[in-house]
Amino acid sequence: MHQIEPYYNWLKFYNVSKDPNSPYDGKEYNFDLYSENIYGYYIDPHWDFMGSETLYIKILFVDYEQAYIVIEFIGEWNDAINNDIMHFKRNIVDHFNAYDINKYILIGENVLNFHGSDDSYYEEWFEDMEDGWICAINFRDFVLDEMQQYNIDSYLNSGGELDVVNWRTLKPQVLCSRINEVISRRIDLV
Template sequence: MHDIEPHFGWREKYRAENDNYSPFYGREYSEFGYTNKVYNYLLHPQWDEFGAETLYLKQLFTDYDEHYVIIEMIGEWNDAVHNDVMHLKREFTDQLIGNGIRYFIIIMEGVLNFHGGDTDYYEEWVEEITEDGGWIALLNSHDHVMDELTQTRLDNYLAYGEQFNNLAWRPQKPERIFEAVEGLMQTGTRRVY
């Protein structure tokens, strides 16, 4: 896992460490110092920690005028033991919501497992953004991850599924990704509210 870097194709347009509204503003990254890990596997130092033990993210792009953020995740999302969604909500999304973000696109192909727990933080998150028409969409989730999300009833709060897994996002501009996901949400595809 140490050689899996976050997507870097949009770095000329956006860097969270240069965005004074980002929770990661001012962060400095090493190319050689590997300190973060998922269990016994070291992670590339470009991934950002936010308080979860086995889950990391990269804020790839944020557009405050259009009110959306694109996030890439890696690791194991474990709400059952570590309450990862609490850390994500309190340490990351709360600040973005406070700065007008209401559309969250989370790229999940690096999330190897999901273990569900309580849904309170998801419910709070959705309540805070749906008043303004916001949503949370998961792209490229593994089948077993989607099964666990559904068993935990997170389909009440998050949009995911096959139609969100067929978007080739890497070669696209972030605006196109947002437009594509917004189109799926407007057609009622796995609408969460």
Template structure:
């Protein structure tokens, strides 16, 4: 896992460490010092820790005018042991919501396991963003992770599933990824109603 870097093609347009509204403002990174790890596996030093012992992230892009953020995750999402949803919500999401962001694209292909517990932080996040016309979309969720999320009833609060899986997002511009996800969610809403 030490050689898996967060997506870097948008760094010419956005860097969380240079964004004064970001929870990672002012952070400095090393290309040579590996300190973060998931269990016994070292992670590339470009990933950001936010209080979880097994889950790391990178804010890839934020557009405050259009009110969206794209966040890539890696590791194990473990609410049962580490309350990762609380750490994510309090340390990252709350800061972005406070800056007006109400649409979140969570890239989940690097989340290898998910262990559920209570859903209160997901419900809180859902109400905060939907009350202002926003949403939370999780793309490219692994099947076994999706099964666990479904078992926990998280489909009541988060958008994920076949319509948002197997998306080729890396070669696209951030704006295009946002537009595509927004379009897929609108299509899904029309299909449901």
């Protein structure tokens, strides 16, 4: 797992450690020492701790004017034991909601497992969005299936055109715009 790095080619557009509005503002990354781990497996120092021992994140991009945030995940999303959604909601989502961020793009290629509990934090998060949305892209099918068993899919948009396989080839603003277009079409159909 130590070889799985968060996507870093967008650093020229946004750097979480240099954003004064970020909870990671001023964080210094030590690339000589691997200290964070998931189940005893060390992970790349680029990943950020958000309160969970099994799920780490990297905030790849924030656009405060357009109200977008793109977050990449690694690990096991475990609501049943570690209440990961509570940590994520309280430590990250609530923080950025205070800056009027209401469009969340969650990248889940490196989410290796999901263990659900109830959907109350997802429901709270969804209700906080007002004119926004939450989108899960490139999550593994079995992870999305497990989320569906716990009704999480009622709060997250996923699948179809939202699985942007080539998202790394896009500039962050282009990715956000494409996701917004797809979700807008879905909303118009309802």
